[in-house]
Amino acid sequence: MKVRLSRSSSLWFFVFAALVVASGIGLRDPWPADEPRFVLAARQMLESGQWWFPQRGTELYADKPPMFIWLQALLLYCFGSIRISFLLPSVLSAMGVLWCTYDLSKRLYGVQTALIAAATLLVTIQFTYQMKRAQIDPLLLLFCTISAYGFLRHALLGPQPRWYYAGWLFAGLGIMTKGVGFLPLLMLLALWPMRRFGFNGLSEPGTTHGGKSALLGFLVMLVPIALWLVPMALQAYSGSDPALRAYANDLLFRQTGHRLVNAWHHHQPPYYFLEVIATAWLPFALALPWLLPRWKAAWHARDAKVWLPLAGGLLILLFFTLSTGKRDMYILPALPLIIWASAPFLPELITRPGLRRLSLGLALTLAGALCLAGLAALFGEPKFELKLEAERGLSAPADQVWMALSFIGGCAFLAAMWFWRRGSHAVFAALCTIWLGYGLFITPQLDGANSARDVMQKVRLHIGPNAQWAMLGWREQHLLQAQGTKPVLFGFKRAVLLQNTDALQWLRADPARWLFADRARLLHCVSERYPLTPFANTNRREWLLIHRDELPDDCQPMPAPSPTQ
Secondary structure, eight states: OOOOOOTHHHHHHHHHHHHHHHTTTTSOOOOTTTHHHHHHHHHHHHHHOOOSSOEETTEEOOSSOSHHHHHHHHHHHHHOOHHHHTTHHHHHHHHHHHHHHHHHHHHHHOHHHHHHHHHHHHHOHHHHHHHTSOSSHHHHHHHHHHHHHHHHHHHHHOOOHHHHHHHHHHHHHHHHHSGGGGGGGHHHHHHHHHHHTTOBTOOOOTTOOSHHHHHHHHHHHHHHHHHHHHHHHHHHHHSSOHHHHHHHHIIIIIIIIIHHHSOSSOBOOTTHHHHHHHHHTTTGGGGHHHHHHHHHHHHHTTBHHHHHHHHHHHHHHHHHHHSSBOOGGGGTTHHHHHHHHHGGGHHHHTTOHHHHHHHHHHHHHHHHHHHHHHHHHHHSOOHHHHHHHHHHTOOSSOHHHHHHHHHHHHHHHHHHHHTTTOHHHHHHHHHHHHHHHIIIIIHHHHHHHHTSHHHHHHHHHHHOTTOEEEEESOOHHHHHHOOSSOOEEOOSSSOHHHHHHHHHHHHHTOTTEEEEEEGGGGGGGOOSSSOOOOSEEETTEEEEEEEGGGSOTTOOOOOOOOOOO
16 A cells, blocks of 8 residues: 655644654653753853853763753743753754654655655654653754764765755764764765765765865864863863863863773673664664665665665764663664665555554554553552552552553554554554653653652751751752752762761751761661661652751761762
8 A cells, every 4th residue: 555645744744743752841840860960050050150161069060061051051041941941952853853854855755755754763762762851862863963964965965065064063063962973974984985986876076075175074063162162171271270170181081082982881782782773763673674685785786875874874883882881872863864774665665564564563562561551550569560669759559650551551552553454654653642641641640759859849848948958969850859948068979988978077067957868878877776767769769868866976977889870
């Protein structure tokens, strides 16, 4: 059966895509691990007026360049509400990436293929999941995709020198967002040999030929980087503040080159990203067995329209496979490139009986699993329910969450069955229903526990509005949700023994003081004589709220493991 789509479908697709991605805005606060960190730094940036050196509490935050924090701060200033502003960068990034995917596919293959390619990206699980979170990766994906779009516009539809240099410019913005923003430049490593061996479909290079154009592109890339890096470095290295120099050294050296070559966490085996593709790239991954022979035929035909974006995506996969540190979202910039390489084959593939059956099976499996899980938790006490409620500090039983889950799963199942003869439509309808339901019904139910709003409200009610209090072993969401009297802080990455020493000295200095602490930080003070009953259990940790009179006299500062994210 042929899929028929017209140009008038484009507007409705993007309106619907915006609803899917943006569902839930205004209904929740930032969630760990990363969202509260960036929002907190953005809020402190606005409050302090210090735009060059982001802060987390009392310490400088050097893990990432400030581009994403700047954008968060700007949107917070414009809207005045964290709940509204903090998810907007991800929504805007998602729409920009979808537009680039659609537009290039339309120029190469027509509107029908373009809409199928964009719809495939929209329902790829990793894409939508990341776009509904306020992390740095959606913005990185946007800049990488625009950069790759510019290079492909020039190489396949050119010569268009302006798009060629725009590719370099957005690579620079990507580097300012996250150090690996140069990833689209890997595609140029494939472009030059393709020109040398006469691949079909490549346009004439025009004025962008040879080393001079590459050097000029490199200088264009450096312009936005220099606008930030030069003023920051001058302040850091010309002044007398050692904290600023430590910030610059950490950001420019330890968090970039050293982290890529010798990562100190997130170690995974070399085949890790194959597992990510097989699971997080569903349902697109279902088409790979049919795509491989078509990519092989395109290689023999020397088809640059297929193999230039495919080579760029494969080089990104190779780059992160060779890195010692691996996380699933690292390969996200490769996804639009590989979908561009798949676009000419998708209209025919989605009509294949085998792929249609697999797509329908996936849709029914996901929807049925959600519905059954919700019903099992409502009418029983399965292990996953008890574990989730205990780790997240949900009020047990959390019936509203499970009712919403079973309702969403049921709706997704019905949506899939409505299109049961067309597997691609079924999986699209089911996944969009799930994402809409997740944003509108699930996240509001989980927000109080996940954002630490509930526990911080409980702290304020317990100690009163004018109490002196401090936090030890805190996470970013606690400081973000701390309202009224600001808590005393003893550091975040500072040596644990020093934090513990200062916290206990501070608490003992005044009988009216309170300490909110990660129980692991004071585990050596807990005994049968001094039980220190947990005040709350949330975000996979037990938290204590200790009054000065409750602190054991023999409790001394001792080192403890630093809290993990």
